[in-house]
Amino acid sequence: TLKIDATKKGASIDDSMYGVFFEDINRAADGGLYAELVQNRSFEYDPADNASYHGLTSWAPHSGTVDVADDTGRMNERNRRYLKLGLPAGVINSGYNSGIAVQSGQRYDFSVWARTDQASTPLTAAVTDPAGTPLGDPVKIQVRGDGWTRYTGTVRAQKTSTTGRLLVTGGGAGTLRLDMISLLPQDTFKGHGLRRDLAEKIAALKPGFVRFPGGCLVNTGSHYGYDAPNFERRRSYQWKDTIGPVEQRATNWNFWGYNQSYGLGYFEYFQFSEDVGAMPLPVVPALVTGCGQNRVTDDPALLARHVQDTLDLIEFANGPADSTWGRKRAEMGHPKPFKLTHLAVGNEENLPDEFMARFTKFRDAINAKYPDITVVSNSGPDDTGGTFDRLWQLNKQAGVKMIDEHYYNSPSWFLENNNRYDSYDRNGPKVFLGEYASQDNRYFNALSEAAFMTGLERNADVVKLASYAPLLANEDYVQWRPDMIWFNNHASWGSASYEMQKLFMTNVGDHVVPSTASATPSTQAPITGAIGLSTWATAATYDDVNVTSAAGQALFSDDFSGTDAQWTKSGRGAWNVVNGAYVQSDAAAEDTLVTAGDKSWRDYTLNLKATKQAGR
Ligand code: AHR
Known part of the structure; x- marks a missing residue:
């Protein structure tokens, strides 16, 4: 009522x-609300941050000599690293998820900071499919001089793709230095x-x-x-x-x-x-x-x-x-x-x-x-x-x-x-x-x-x-x-x-309208409950769990035996594999759940046999 x-x-x-x-x-x-399509555009990814990272994370060499340099040739003190190409050479960026997503008919702003030890070096930027077939007309730029300078161009996609790549190549001979390689949709x-x-x-x-x-x-x-x-x-x-x-x-x-x-x-x-x-x-x-x-x-x-x-x-x-x-x-x-x-x-x-x-x-x-x-x-x-x-x-x-x-x-x-x-x-x-x-x-x-x-x-x-x-x-x-x-x-x-x-x-x-509600509580069938757990930094073991009614009445003992209760993985078993949580039975044949300590909430299901019924 x-x-x-x-x-x-x-x-x-x-x-x-x-x-x-x-x-x-x-x-x-990055890779989300910020529309930049290039991942690791400034080559700052570092294994000290994340063991799987390196200066070329999300980049792959295409040809020639490709290095990430961290020396006095850098653009500025906050942007420490840059790409050094022994020409002719090129690199490919694979963006986020399955690649760089482009839509047919849309325009994309390409930009790069560059310097060359030659009088002039031709640079080409193309959005391609994974096999290297262009998805639009490439941008062609002449890099001139050995001071860091920003160059820009526009790519108009002629095909839609969710697996695009950005291919950047430099021609001729000598050394081409690049940084802040960016591709941004014009439509933001x-x-x-x-x-x-x-x-x-x-x-x-x-x-x-x-x-x-x-x-x-x-x-x-x-x-x-x-x-x-x-x-x-x-x-x-x-x-x-x-x-x-x-x-x-x-x-x-x-x-x-x-x-x-x-x-x-x-x-x-x-x-x-x-x-x-x-x-x-x-x-x-x-x-x-x-x-x-x-x-x-x-x-x-x-x-x-x-x-x-x-x-x-x-x-x-x-x-x-x-x-x-x-x-x-x-x-x-x-x-x-x-x-x-x-x-x-x-x-x-x-x-x-x-x-x-x-x-x-x-x-x-x-x-x-x-x-x-x-x-x-x-x-x-x-x-x-x-x-x-x-x-x-x-x-x-x-x-x-x-x-x-x-x-x-x-x-x-x-x-x-x-x-x-x-x-x-x-x-x-x-x-x-x-x-x-x-x-x-x-x-x-x-x-x-x-x-x-x-x-x-x-x-x-x-x-x-x-x-x-x-x-x-x-x-x-x-x-x-x-x-x-x-x-x-x-x-x-x-x-x-x-x-x-x-x-x-x-x-x-604008304001609350006072109201009251009353209802007759229904009785409840034996419970299968989902329990969300988050452990910080270290793995944790969950064993003794108290399950009570809303009124505090004990419904289950806190010392589950293998037959009373069973931790099971949630419907999304992949989480448990990825994050390393597992279920084990200890010596006393009780079930315990060991979580991975990955700072994330994960869902685990505890199947319980009810021994009493409560209103809620
Ligand atoms: O929302 C995710 C995290 O949850 C927040 O960073 C933190 O404040 C809380 O622990």
Whole structure:
């Protein structure tokens, strides 16, 4: 029975309530939203980042002498390596997924930085099929002089292909040096260099905000420190590394284990937010490493520098075009401010006291100069070991305005926690639910999330912002699932959760209409449950599991024998093979599940024989 009282008004719901969280995870940026078709365009892939990488990752020699050089002949200090061809010679790039996807009739901008030790060297760039047959007219360029110079041309595809290659060859004799070999479709979202189908799917959500660039990505310093000596590589995500001409931007080994180009950088994030009518919400590193790592950077000078960088970021977004950082924004093509109002410091911090000591330094410096900026704190990873409670307590004491909460749970958790925010302090910090998802991409997951979101709306006076996570996943480079939008090099498709989010996001109400519902619980058949597990860094063994009813009644013993319960692989057995999880029986003939520790949520099914029946 549903009772609705249309004469009363509940909480107001802000237009910006539902947004998106973009993180460069699952190759969401390079090979994804960033439309660049060439992988490893600047030859910076490094085995030190990922054992399978080398300078020619995604490239293959075609002819002649092909080397990746790292010497004083480089283009600039941030772009360390370049391609050195002993002529005549050539190389082939195979892009992402099955190759470079081109569409008949579409135009593609080719560009390259080059220098030659000859008076003039002919360079040809052609998009071909895997057998080398051209898919359009090649670009022909004469490289002149031994100084780094940018050359451009346009390829018009005459055939459609999802397995294209970019073949770049130099003729004559001598040495040709190349860098930043790029192929970008002319047809991008609003002409701003982002892949149209993906950007349109995000825009169709009508997001109220865009949170970026991470997530744990922001904490890359957790691996190698915040200012790693290895030039610009392996740093925490620092916004100043990501702006200006692309050939002068660093590349970085990111938290998720792959090289990111920063072609999609802070300017592009701000511009994309504006293009989809959303409020930008950047996250900067707090110099304490969250995301399961427990390292603290204890360097006052470094902290002061990061605080200043954050002030500079606000000037970059909002400052007048003649201010130091506002000028850089204007030079990149956007003299008008980007209207930044919210900014988060830190992500999933698991050292509450150390984090808060640093957060307040950021917050106080920001609000001293920009009192209207809401500086968002966080509540750590999902409630583990008291971190969540301690962070909430410290945040409240510090008068923090908004706290970022994250959780990834089972569908039943979402169904059972619809009332999570009913009891939150109305006078305390507001909630930014920056990341949440139920642990799969099935219809039932979307349904459980939808049920939960009615609880967010009912509490819209406390929960001010909410975003499902992660947003994007390239199906061939997955670190985390479930995800909202999936894609490969030529197609994209929304999950059930995407369609559900779209319903909520494109129908944001003005205020809550109070209602109550009552129902008779049905009895439940014996259970087959899915359990989502995520283990960080090391493998974990799951054995003793307690299964209770919603009311806490024990339904199963916590010591399964081989016949009582059995861990089975989920429907997607390939995950388990790829990620190395396996099922074993221990000496006492019990079943245990050993996970691979690959930082991803994986689905495992635990088949149980019920011994009692409960209402839910
Ligand atoms: O959304 C994926 C990851 O989940 C984010 O990077 C992190 O904040 C959380 O642990």
